Amino acid sequence: MIALWRGLAPRTRAWLAGFLALLVLTPLVADRYLLSILTLIFYFAYVGQAWNLMMGYAGQLSLGHALYVGLGAYVAALLWVYFGVGPWLGVFAAIVIAAAFGGAVGWLGFRFGVEGVYFALLTIAAAEFTRIAFDHLAFAGGSGGLFIPYEEGRLGQWWNLRGGQLLFYYVALALAAGGVALVAGLTRSRLGYQWLAVREDEAAARALGIDAFRAKMAAVLVSSAMTAVGGVFYAFYYNNLFPAQIFDIGRSIELILGPIVGGLGTVFGPVVGAFILTPLGEGLIALTARLGIDAPGMKAVFYGLTLIAIIYVRPSGVWPWLARVIGVTERVP
């Protein structure tokens, strides 16, 4: 962590410290609604980051990351509802189980040379199968959903993620910041360079002694484990889980838009993307509600149009351009 910080240019450090301080102090002035929007932004920045690690750095397209969100959410919620195991412990079980699923998907794909779009189809299939399975798992509530009961006496138990908006704001902020630091650290490691090599040209990477299978497996394991942590947060923030919602392909797509808009394969791209897309989406919902229009697919259409517009203007994402404008460098030359 210290080495990472030292590796940054002074100007980058100043921007980063200022931005982080601003977010830490925001609750002093912001109302509950603004905090809820920011919490959502941090959540998408975090899960977007996890996906970005796999796609942006290792070059493996997953269109089924909702699988890991859902598994993380269900595992932690079930442990809490049935056994009273708190999320701070449940998160480890969530990580292990999501990584096991991620490992299985990765092994099937990478071992048998399922690449590109075909690998993406495999990730969709895994998420869909799991959704259908959870629809029929009686102990997990089936399609009727799983609910974390509201208990007045537990409010304020921050260690069990029981609390108000302010608690979730800071937890989400910590997640997003931790995700940035983790990915920044990993991508500067030997493994990170191996991911880049595999992404750029797998045959050439292997000719340089890189075990491409191992590198790709590492990417899918880390990415699925990270995503599961986001799922645990989701479960305790919303307190209700429905297979048709959490495992839905729409959720998988939603979480990859941020990194694409922000800039694939950059550390701050997912953060910037979340800061652009989430307020736009929530703003649209607020607007249509005020106008009394009920159009359920509107947000998706709007995201689609935004994506087209941004990719047209900034094909490599907003962050690489923004970084140049404010004079910040991400990779140490």
Place this chain on the structure above:
Amino acid sequence: MTALLAVERVSKHFRGLVAVDQVSLSVMPGDILAVIGPNGAGKTTLFNMIAGVVAPDEGTIAFCGERIEELAPDERCRRGVGRTFQNVRPFPALTVEENVVIGALLRRPDVAAARRHALAVLDRLDLIERRALPASALTLPDRKRLEVARALATEPKLLLLDEVMAGLRPTETDRMVAILAGLNRDGLTIVLIEHVMRAVMALAHRVLVLHHGARIAEGAPETVVRDPAVIQSYLGAEALG
């Protein structure tokens, strides 16, 4: 002294076509062997069998006395076989330095140490001023040298070069020849596929000539270029002209 590389009667068929037919060769430590022959003679297939991209249908390949014909390309690289690709394949979105750092990380897990080694290699290949450029921005001669630099950064015992002179102007060819000769003086063993006879004559200790997948001549460069069979099948016009 045992051979660094010993290829014994390897063959490779693609459907009905015999790409490589019972070819044997051996390379001693410190050697430079050039493999020449007309297009389609099986040179690249032979190369790919040594590097592990394609498996031979028959025959054996030994490196440092150990059989390697079943190993994956990355495992062969870890054992000390470095290679370049005929159509250069740098990592386009990465900088020149990052390209070479990735090679250097094979023997140096520490990124800072790998970077120091990469810079030394870049210096040797005259690419040090280009280190911050994306690899996609390089000219062909620079890309060819980047390809060599990246392979060299893995510290191979044997370097396989697939037409690194192709497309270079004579002055650039001479520069590459000088670099490779220097590396060989420092102990690097080299096997190269090459069409540019100027480079072959300047570098090779021995020349192997393939035609229709089979060996038609092998020996010192001066002897091989006077061999009637070689002139007939390959050098023809060039030797007469």
